[in-house]
Amino acid sequence: MTKAPDETGIAPQACRLETGGHIDRDRTLRFRFDGRTLTGHPGDTLASALLANGVRLVARSFKYHTPRGILAEGAEDPSGLVALGRGARHEPNTRATMTTLTDGLEARSQNAWPSLRWDAAALMRPLSAFMPVGFYYKTFQWPPQVWPLAEPVLRRMAGLGTSPRQPDPDTYEHRTAHCDVLVVGAGPAGLMAAWAALAAGARVILADERASLGGCLLKERTVLNDAPAADWVQTVLGELTSDSRVTVLPATTVTGQHDHGFWLAAERIYDRPDTDPAAAGPRQRLWHIRAKQTVLATGAIERPLVFAGNDRPGVMLAGSVRAYLNQYAVAPGHKAVVFASHDEGYRTALDLVAAGIPVAAVVDPRADVRGPLPDRVRALGVPVRDGYVIGDTRGTASGGLSAVSVHRYRTGGDMVSVGEWLDIDLLATSGGWNPTLHLHAHTGARPIWDAETLAFQPDPDRGPAWLAGACGGLKPLDAVLLSGREAGRGAAEAAGLRLPEGGSPCPTVAPDDPAQATAGTRRAALWAVPKPAVANGKRFVDLQSDVTVEDVALAHREGLESVEHLKRYTALGMGTDQGKTSNVTGLTLLAAARHQPIPEVGTTTFRAPYTPITLGALAGTATGEQFAPVRRSPLHDVQAEAGAVFQATGLWLRPRFFPRDGETLAEAVQREVRTTRERVGMVDVSFLGKIDIQGPDAAEFLNRVYVNGWTGLPVGKVRYGLMLREDGMVLDDGTTARLAEDHFAMTTTTANAGRVMEHLEHALQVYWPELDVRLVSTTDAWAAIALAGPRSRQLLTFVTDLDVSNDALPFMGVATGDVCGIPARVFRISFSGELAYEINVPAGYGETLWRRLSQAGSALGLTPYGSEALGVMRIEKGHVAGPELDGRTTPHDLGLGRMVSTKKSFIGHRLLERPALTDPDRPRLVGLVPEDGRTRLLAGSQIIAVEHAGAPPPIPRLGHISSACSGPSVGHPVALGFLTGGLEQWADQTVLVTYPLKGTQVRARVVPPQFYDPEGSRQNA
Known part of the structure; x- marks a missing residue:
């Protein structure tokens, strides 16, 4: 081994063995760690390359910020966590042991400031006696004023690495x-x-x-x-x-x-x-x-032994030491002691000697150890201290291992000798294998x-x-x-x-x-070495979460006797390593505290993933615009030509509004609503779910899924329907037309189209397989345009030979014929409250229909309108939609209780009769208008009693606002909401509408939810 240090204090290649290993010595790779340029070889990991360069201190611990080095050589390593890359490619909490060394790799230590060697947070280590597990649960909870001050500090200190803030550039x-x-x-x-x-x-x-x-x-x-x-x-x-x-x-x-x-x-x-x-x-x-x-x-996975000071850089697993010696040609130290409770450790001693590294002793808690491996070690002149243990360690200024104390050990847990200190820089430990x-x-x-x-x-x-x-x-x-x-x-x-x-x-x-040579050898059940009276180091069980032997004992004394409770209270095994080297030791210590056999204590639950997975891999290509498939109406391109501004609604791109001459959103919506109410408007409703239902039992099937009756619906008529979930809550609403005795066309809300289709299929296949009914989703098969406004009938007569008079095609009727020369279904239904017709044509003819209607309607003042104007008009009319159909409402809550048939059964019928769902004090749909006639009411606002204005929390809540708009057609803002007891208790009374996030409070009057044309004269014109 070469040992020539440079001016940085690090000896390049100081621990690289001259021969051996499965690395490519003909190629040199350069990488950086904490700003220093170092070298390695293909075949290295970042951990082996750091050790080869003499770098032992690589991290600081989670809680006490003690120095940490490399413990293992695989995914089980709890200590060697580093950050890779910079900027958008910054990747925190990466194991150096699992990072393949590449040319130009940049790595940095984490959880240390201002530097790894001099970490300011380490000054808190003398206070560790006052920071046992769970101390933050107890210390900062009283008086109540303390926690708001302590929480930000604890949050800043928590965690290890920091997440990148820029978008990930990789795929x-x-x-x-x-x-x-x-x-x-x-x-x-x-x-x-x-x-x-x-x-x-x-x-x-x-x-x-x-x-x-x-x-x-x-x-x-x-x-x-x-x-x-x-x-x-x-x-x-x-x-x-x-x-x-x-x-x-x-x-x-x-x-x-x-x-x-x-x-x-x-x-x-x-x-x-x-x-x-x-x-x-x-x-x-x-x-x-x-x-x-x-x-x-x-x-x-090799299990480390637990003793005082076992967390110092230089304390490593014995099997990992062999891996660094033999696979990477790296000597993790220059003088070693092996501390093992079974014969496996002697293999490490043999490999260390073979690599030219002196072994000061093999320390073995078992007495009178004999066997092939111990005998071979003794034959090499290596002292074997059988019946001894390591009791404590000492370290250098940077925290690295410099000496260990060896004590005679008596079975049962007593150390019966004063420690003898051995000067070494590598301690290879092994407590067995899991x-x-x-x-x-x-x-x-x-x-x-x-x-x-x-x-x-x-x-x-x-x-x-x-x-x-x-x-x-x-x-x-x-x-x-x-x-x-x-x-x-x-x-x-x-x-x-x-x-x-x-x-x-x-x-x-x-x-x-x-x-x-290790098969059948006896093992010592040594889980934690007793701590010598003069030892200062902690006995760490979990090196990543800083959990000690004393922490496990404290958790048991505080009544946390389940391994699952121990895990969550102490954070044992909850780090990125998931306790691969600590869980078994921790639960054996708990078993000893409970005076129970280890099997009775059991293990924690093993869950996927085995090791952390980056979120990018979980997402794959489903990011940004590819996060979910984008659905476009058959009319998308022609509406884009008309200047539509689109908005994502679920998977659909829907036109939100059609601005003209620099109009703002509010100005465009006001114009679209006004023109539709006064003349005629045109809106794309292709987004609504469409389900074709056919079969001899189709009417009976609808009778069982809707709350109202369907067997008596005449051919050529449309009916509004409400369907429930099995628990009695509203699933969806919509209209269904009877095209023939055995043929129905159902529409659903845009958001619930897939859910309704699944609901119907489940009912047919599971509840009533005897019914002869077939279903098919036809949402993508039809383009649909709604004409609304007092001139809509006049426009329609320009483009069709159908008789669309009120006598021939009354409200809630349907007719089939040609519109603009295209085969079409024309439904006389209205979501806006105006005279309206919904025209469905095959999807491929959608653009043609739009263009021809635009051309024919120009003389009548036709305007296209988007989802914002559509929403405004439905709120003014009091029609319920997504915010009201939120899965928590019943027909009675929506004011539709009279629709519920008492003569038949349907899905959700029995659970709808539960007292809690028929309680007259349940929140019911109401309308609200501001008393001053001008202040907007905001959706999501809470409704409270007027007498609670300015009162400190908690304040009893009476309800909430579900939908709100400026009400251009009625001249003042309006809102739909749910109020405890509904109109029966609150009609014409004043309540307070409060929005705590913006600090607003508005007095509002409770009125019926139909603000515009409550008699329905316009839609029936």
Whole structure:
């Protein structure tokens, strides 16, 4: 190792081993961390490159702002969170261990000010005794005046990284794939499973969260078939990638298991070794995978030991130390101690010695340790302190590890010696391994505690049928390889494939390989080392959320005995790592406090995603204008020519108004309303939902879904209908015309068209399958234009031979014939309160109809109007619409109770009769006008009693305003709203309409909701 420091104080390549590793030493990559330019090699992660440059301090902790370094080398790492990129490409809380090193990468530390080395917030560490878990729940709640002052400070200090504010410039995409066998994990078991499934003829998807495939075979000095294990990995990958039936997905995290073989996987394309980050294309891809069978070969996560000062940079997991040594050719330190409660730690000692790094001691809490690995370590002259533990640590000025204290340990939890301090800069710890069973548990499978391995194992009788390798509890390498082969073959057979004779052979593992030498060794159930009396460091269980052993005990003393309550009160396992290295230790400590066996305490719930997914990947291409499909009326282009200003209404682009000569919105709406009321207006109503209903039982079907009767409706007539949900609340309203004895044309509101269609289909298929009725949505098949105003009949006679007189086509009638030479349906219905006709023609003729009506109506003063004017006129007329049909109202609330038939049953009938829904004190629809005749009433305003004007909250609320407008046709502002007791209690009385967000209060008079032409003489003209 070279150790030549430069003027920055960092020794470039100070910890890079001179040989070994799976990196490309012929190429050098430059990157920046906290403003310093450093170098690495292809094959590095950001974490390995930082360690290779001697950078140990990479972050500050969440709560106490203590120095933190790299603990692990994979997705389980809780400490090494950094921010990548700048500006719009700023990505916070990214694991350095999972970030592939690329040329020009820029990374920064987070949660520190003014710098990582000198963090001002760390000055609060001496006050940590006054900040136990939940302190903010209790400290700042009394007196009440304290919390408003404390909350902004706590919010500013909370969190780790900061989110970018600019729009994301990168693209993301979704892809759907189907396979016979999905293999999750490309370690030894996963490679064998994919190889065996392919040999059986299966279509295989192999996904692994790491950019470099091979798992532990790259991280260990293992020999397979008398050659380095990496050679076998390349052979298998070569066969898999060369076959068109196999899709290999490196840098792809399978994040969740869902029903019926559906899996989500997030592919980090920029992290793939074969991808040029400068090339155009998506940054990430979310895979939707349907698999007939799945093999989980997700491995295991090493569990750290808990002791005082265990959070210092330089304290690492033993297995991760081996990975940095063997895969990345990086020495995480220059002098080491190994502290492990089982034989696995001795493998780390052997690898450290092989890399030329002195090992001061192997510390093992078990007494009289013997076995192949301990004996090999002793033979190398490494002291083995069996029956000892690490009690405390010391650190440098920057927080890095500089020494550890070693104490004799007696089974039962006592330390019986004064600590001996060893000067080191690397401590490799291991408390055992937890199978990575998260995906297995996503279906609700509960893990099973195994007292021999001191870990939760997956339940083989639930979840995915095929578990392979360490994820299923197996550790010896030959057993891992064999389980992978059998799982792959079994999955292929379960997928319906015939297996050939023979199959993919398992490679041979040397009997004396360290990977074989740990099977069956006894493990020490050491969850937390007792704290020496003179130790100053905290014993951290969760290094990301700063949860300590004492925090777990405090939560138990305060009555939070459930693991779910412990998790939420202490934040144990609630960070971005989801407690991968801390959950098991935390719940075992809780079990000890409860004096109960570990299985009885149980585990928290495993939920997707397994690791965080960027929101961009979840959205894919559905952003901006592509967030949802845009629906345009058949008349869109011709209305755009007429100067329409469009507005998104749900998925539809609707013309809002048609300005002329620089008119404002208000001026244009006033003109459109006035012209329509005085002469004639034309509006596009193609947006309304249209459903064609046919069949011998069509009338009976409508009778069952509407509250009013339909069997007696004559052919050629239209009826207004109201339909309810099963709970008695209004679902939708609209008109339905009877075109023949067995043929009806229904219209729905724009917003509820899809919901109504679903409701009707459900009723036919589930409630009344015996009815002979067919439904089809025809919304897109028709263009619809409504003519409204006193001259609408005159205009219509110019363009049709139909008799549209009041006698021939009365209000709520329908006729079929040609309009402007186009086959059409003409409905005599009115939403505006004026004499009106709705003309439906095939969608392809919509523009022609609009142009011809415009030409014919020019002499009559025809004006097009938009949704704003339409809304104004319907409020003036007192017609209910979306704001009133909000899912919380009944027919009685809307003043339509007389429509409800008492002679038949219909959907929602029984629940509509509930006392609460017929209570006369329920809020009912009313009209309101300002007493001064000029102040606008705002939709969303609250209605209170006049005597409560100026009273402090809370104030009893009488109701609210649902719709309001300036009322140009009646000469004063008007509003529709809901008032407790309705007109029966409040007619002609004065109430106070208040809008707290704007600080307005307006006195208003309660009147009937029909402001304009309440007798209906104009629409019946």
